[in-house]
Amino acid sequence: MTIMKHILLQGRLDEDQAARVVAAMRAADDKLINLRIDSPGGSFAAAIQICLEIEEHPHAVFTTITRALSTAAIIGLAGDARRIDRSGLIMVHCPRRPPPEDAANVCDLVCEYTKRPPQEVMTWMVAERRFTSEDAKQFGFVDSVIDASAPVPVWLPPRTKRTPTASLRPWRQFFERLDLR
Numbered sequence: 001m002t003i004m005k006h007i008l009l010q011g012r013l014d015e016d017q018a019a020r021v022v023a024a025m026r027a028a029d030d031k032l033i034n035l036r037i038d039s040p041g042g043s044f045a046a047a048i049q050i051c052l053e054i055e056e057h058p059h060a061v062f063t064t065i066t067r068a069l070s071t072a073a074i075i076g077l078a079g080d081a082r083r084i085d086r087s088g089l090i091m092v093h094c095p096r097r098p099p100p101e102d103a104a105n106v107c108d109l110v111c112e113y114t115k116r117p118p119q120e121v122m123t124w125m126v127a128e129r130r131f132t133s134e135d136a137k138q139f140g141f142v143d144s145v146i147d148a149s150a151p152v153p154v155w156l157p158p159r160t161k162r163t164p165t166a167s168l169r170p171w172r173q174f175f176e177r178l179d180l181r
Contacts, residue, residue: 007035021035
C-alpha cells in the first residue's frame with residue numbers, strides 16, 4: 001500500500017506558498033498526496049504552478065477543501081479526487097488585476113474541470129458565486145462531501161491519475177520556456 005503525504009495550503013496564495021507546496025509534493029514522489037486547502041486565493045500564476053505539479057505527480061493527489069476562494073478554487077479542482085468538508089466553501093470570480101485574459105483562462109479551467117458550459121461559468125464568475133459543499137458537488141467542483149474534522153482519517157483508496165488538462169498545456173509550455181519550473 002502506498003503511504004499518504006498530507007500537505008496544507010493555508011492562507012494567501014503567493015509565489016512563496018506555491019514554492020513550498022510544490023517542494024512538498026516533489027518530496028512525496030512515491031506517495032499519494034492529500035492537499036488540504038484553506039485559502040482566500042491570490043496569485044493566478046502560483047495556482048497554475050501547483051495545478052501543474054498536481055498533474056505531474058506520479059500518484060493520485062486528493063484535494064480536500066475547507067475554504068477555496070478565487071484562485072484556490074482552481075487548485076481544488078485540479079485534484080485526481082476532489083473532496084470538500086460539509087461546512088466547506090468554494091468561490092469563483094473574475095480576477096481583479098490585469099491581464100484581462102486571466103478571466104478567460106480561469107473560465108476555461110473551471111469549464112474543463114467541472115464540465116459546465118462557458119456561459120454558466122462566466123455568469124458565476126461575474127456574480128462572485130459562492131458554493132456550499134452540496135452546491136460544489138452538484139455543479140462538479142468536487143466528487144464527494146466529507147467530514148474533514150472527523151477524529152479518524154477518511155480512508156483514501158488509490159486512484160488513477162486524471163488525463164492532463166488541455167487548458168494547462170500552454171501554461172506548462174510557458175513555464176518551461178522561461179525555465180520557471
